[in-house]
Amino acid sequence: MSRWEATLQRLWRDHTRPSRLTHVHRVPGGRGLTEDWPGWTSPSLVERLAEAGVAAPWAHQVAAAELAHAGSNVIIATGTASGKSLAFLLPAAAAVEGGGTVLYLSPTKALAADQLRALEELAPPGMRAAAYDGDTPGETRAWVRAHANYVLTNPDMLHRGILGRHAAWAGFLRRLRYVVVDEAHRYRGVFGSHVAQILRRLRRVCARYRSEPTFVLASATAAAPEETARRLTGLPVRAVTDDAAPRAALSFALVEPELTGQAGERGAPVRRTATAEAADLMAELAREGVRTLAFVRSRQGAEVVAISAQRALSEAREHDLARRVAAYRAGYLAADRRGLEDALRSGELLGLASTNALELGVDITGLDAVLLTGWPGTLAALWQQAGRAGRRGEDALAVFIARDDPLDTYLVHHPEAVFGRPVESTVLDPDNPYVLGPHLCAAAEEIPLTEGDLEVFGPAAEPVLADLVDRGMLRRRPRGWFWTRRDRACDLADIRGAGGPPVQIVDAESGQLLGTVDEAAAHGAVHDGAVYLHQGLSYVVERLDLDDGVALVHGANPEYSTWARDVTEIEILSTLREQRWGDTAVCFGDVRVARQVVGYLKRDVRTGSVLGEQPLDLPERTLRSRAVWWTVSTEAEQRLRAEGVELRGAAHAAEHASIGLLPLFATCDRWDIGGVSTALHADTGLLTVFVYDGHEGGAGFAERGFAAAREWLTATRAAIATCECTDGCPSCIQSPKCGNGNDPLSKSGAVRLLDEALGRAVAGR
Numbered sequence: 111m112s113r114w115e116a117t118l119q120r121l122w123r124d125h126t127r128p129s130r131l132t133h134v135h136r137v138p139g140g141r142g143l144t145e146d147w148p149g150w151t152s153p154s155l156v157e158r159l160a161e162a163g164v165a166a167p168w169a170h171q172v173a174a175a176e177l178a179h180a181g182s183n184v185i186i187a188t189g190t191a192s193g194k195s196l197a198f199l200l201p202a203a204a205a206v207e208g209g210g211t212v213l214y215l216s217p218t219k220a221l222a223a224d225q226l227r228a229l230e231e232l233a234p235p236g237m238r239a240a241a242y243d244g245d246t247p248g249e250t251r252a253w254v255r256a257h258a259n260y261v262l263t264n265p266d267m268l269h270r271g272i273l274g275r276h277a278a279w280a281g282f283l284r285r286l287r288y289v290v291v292d293e294a295h296r297y298r299g300v301f302g303s304h305v306a307q308i309l310r311r312l313r314r315v316c317a318r319y320r321s322e323p324t325f326v327l328a329s330a331t332a333a334a335p336e337e338t339a340r341r342l343t344g345l346p347v348r349a350v351t352d353d354a355a356p357r358a359a360l361s362f363a364l365v366e367p368e369l370t371g372q373a374g375e376r377g378a379p380v381r382r383t384a385t386a387e388a389a390d391l392m393a394e395l396a397r398e399g400v401r402t403l404a405f406v407r408s409r410q411g412a413e414v415v416a417i418s419a420q421r422a423l424s425e426a427r428e429h430d431l432a433r434r435v436a437a438y439r440a441g442y443l444a445a446d447r448r449g450l451e452d453a454l455r456s457g458e459l460l461g462l463a464s465t466n467a468l469e470l471g472v473d474i475t476g477l478d479a480v481l482l483t484g485w486p487g488t489l490a491a492l493w494q495q496a497g498r499a500g501r502r503g504e505d506a507l508a509v510f511i512a513r514d515d516p517l518d519t520y521l522v523h524h525p526e527a528v529f530g531r532p533v534e535s536t537v538l539d540p541d542n543p544y545v546l547g548p549h550l551c552a553a554a555e556e557i558p559l560t561e562g563d564l565e566v567f568g569p570a571a572e573p574v575l576a577d578l579v580d581r582g583m584l585r586r587r588p589r590g591w592f593w594t595r596r597d598r599a600c601d602l603a604d605i606r607g608a609g610g611p612p613v614q615i616v617d618a619e620s621g622q623l624l625g626t627v628d629e630a631a632a633h634g635a636v637h638d639g640a641v642y643l644h645q646g647l648s649y650v651v652e653r654l655d656l657d658d659g660v661a662l663v664h665g666a667n668p669e670y671s672t673w674a675r676d677v678t679e680i681e682i683l684s685t686l687r688e689q690r691w692g693d694t695a696v697c698f699g700d701v702r703v704a705r706q707v708v709g710y711l712k713r714d715v716r717t718g719s720v721l722g723e724q725p726l727d728l729p730e731r732t733l734r735s736r737a738v739w740w741t742v743s744t745e746a747e748q749r750l751r752a753e754g755v756e757l758r759g760a761a762h763a764a765e766h767a768s769i770g771l772l773p774l775f776a777t778c779d780r781w782d783i784g785g786v787s788t789a790l791h792a793d794t795g796l797l798t799v800f801v802y803d804g805h806e807g808g809a810g811f812a813e814r815g816f817a818a819a820r821e822w823l824t825a826t827r828a829a830i831a832t833c834e835c836t837d838g839c840p841s842c843i844q845s846p847k848c849g850n851g852n853d854p855l856s857k858s859g860a861v862r863l864l865d866e867a868l869g870r871a872v873a874g875r
């Protein structure tokens with residue numbers, strides 16, 4: 111019996127926790143398989159690695175290193191802590207020893223800083239490694255360009271600071287042997303599509319300096335890694351996926367918090383929040399000396415978990431333990447962040463609550479247990495988070511705590527959807543014209559584009575180029591396409607999709623900068639009246655000034671959290687694909703979406719129950735995107751009406767639940783997509799349910815929904831039909847961001863409507 115079975119038993123059976131432990135899955139541990147160092151690895155590097163505790167490489171590290179060394183593009187897609195860095199370090203070290211250079215790309219500065227620290231400690235012979243990012247001081251930059259042979263940067267810096275000044279990098283680029291793309295699975299959706307185009311621009315600039323670097327990608331476990339890597343780089347890529355690293359055994363528990371007896375919106379039953387459950391578990395585990403990391407979806411949630419766990423320990427007069435719990439998230443300033451990272455590494459901290467930001471960069475190895483409060487967006491991310499647990503081969507514990515939403519509730523009752531399924535592949539769409547256009551402009555500014563370059567950017571580039579010429583962005587001349595404007599073309603592409611500079615969050619009293627939030631997210635996160643939490647302190651937003659990009663806040667201690675709501679209208683521009691199931695049509699195509707944050711809800715922090723609603727006056731944002739939508743025939747509508755089904759409520763409920771379940775089939779999260787439903791849509795003339803990508807030009811999520819439509823709507827029906835509530839609740843058909851206050855909604859109607867859509871027998875229902 112593993113140590114965790116005893117712990118789980120103590121927690122659930124002896125303490126009789128009211129939440130439900132629905133399932134425990136055991137992942138057996140495994141012994142590692144080592145191999146000899148590749149013959150071309152220098153003896154002094156082998157010596158230094160041995161001093162650092164690496165006696166021999168794992169088989170997958172050697173396989174990937176050998177492929178890269180032989181000049182084959184390679185992606186290594188293996189588990190967390192399987193030593194992917196060594197796989198690219200070996201060929202990279204050989205390259206710099208032979209006079210070549212290496213460009214290392216990571217999605218975050220934190221990860222690059224970690225890598226640099228490790229390289230400086232190891233000091234491979236002849237390697238001059240340096241970071242080149244937004245924090246690199248001006249005087250250091252010239253040194254890096256002239257002397258470094260291993261440069262660590264990020265796609266943003268490559269896009270804005272390196273490609274456009276390629277002449278200053280001529281010496282480096284001419285000798286470029288490897289491009290390392292670390293954490294490649296993070297390049298998904300619109301961001302991934304941008305990075306794919308940046309890598310194409312890099313290849314083109316390299317060709318100008320007659321270098322053709324080999325791409326080495328490192329990724330979390332994902333399906334079809336060759337295909338993802340090919341989309342990302344535009345090149346054929348081999349994959350190494352056999353993980354030969356030793357693995358700690360893992361106990362993976364699924365937990366459903368109990369119904370509280372509180373009444374939520376429209377009297378619906380409300381579950382205890384996942385954050386409250388996580389805080390409790392963190393306090394319990396801290397008492398047992400278990401080092402625990404809780405991953406929480408929102409920045410507010412991470413703060414709530416830390417505060418509540420501290421409070422629970424303090425109330426039990428365990429002040430020493432309470433001091434050993436903290437929160438961490440991406441928006442913190444660098445100094446705050448590093449302090450927490452060090453404390454966790456040293457074991458001074460026992461409990462840390464974090465947003466997914468920690469998933470990146472920080473190489474934390476001393477953890478016993480991981481708490482996952484809600485679905486982290488993808489199965490790959492779920493395993494990556496769970497993989498954080500496991501100290502020196504000891505058994506590890508992961509606990510998935512369901513949030514009160516359709517997907518999480520579905521998962522804790524369908525463990526096969528978590529444990530019996532291969533991880534999904536990474537979704538990105540480099541051909542998105544909204545992404546491609548700005549990068550073609552940037553490429554033309556770097557070096558005028560020629561017909562030959564179309565091979566690099568693919569067939570989708572041709573119509574986009576014609577459009578750019580029509581719009582006066584590029585000039586067509588006999589020798590190619592030219593950027594002749596005075597401004598910088600790279601300003602056209604906002605690669606993180608944030609839609610403008612981040613909004614600064616400033617304490618109105620002290621004038622202190624507390625953190626930042628993306629402009630696109632600001633309407634929902636720091637609107638007037640929003641509750642904002644920072645380092646255990648809570649603030650209320652006095653005023654969001656969109657013109658100045660500032661949200662002024664003041665310290666306050668409300669017992670509620672805030673949830674923004676928006677209203678949305680949608681118009682079909684064109685239908686790209688269609689499938690029919692009997693009379694049901696399922697379509698995929700281009701749409702225009704008009705969206706506006708119109709108000710917010712206040713919810714009790716501890717119980718989740720709704721306290722009230724406030725209107726807001728924010729500008730509308732319009733979006734050209736892609737959507738999947740489905741309709742049922744007028745005959746089906748008549749049948750439903752005859753049974754007394756309220757069509758608007760049925761469609762609305764089906765829309766909410768299907769948005770909740772889509773992340774299971776497309777690698778999006780609930781906030782990447784939106785929905786609209788109506789009993790009669792002007793463009794279809796029928797009852798229609800839309801789910802759209804929340805990003806300009808689409809990100810491939812709606813397309814995945816279209817491809818998996820049958821499975822997706824079947825799971826949606828199951829999630830609604832099997833929910834234990836009677837008339838609908840947040841675990842099935844209610845949505846926290848519904849613009850219509852979750853009205854009308856019909857639970858039984860949604861099940862019947864989905865039966866009609868899926869073409870099921872109506873008898874007996």
Ligand SMILES: [Zn+2]
Nearest residue numbers: 833835839842
């Ligand atoms: Zn329900």
Ligand SMILES: [Zn+2]
Nearest residue numbers: 845848849850
């Ligand atoms: Zn709604």
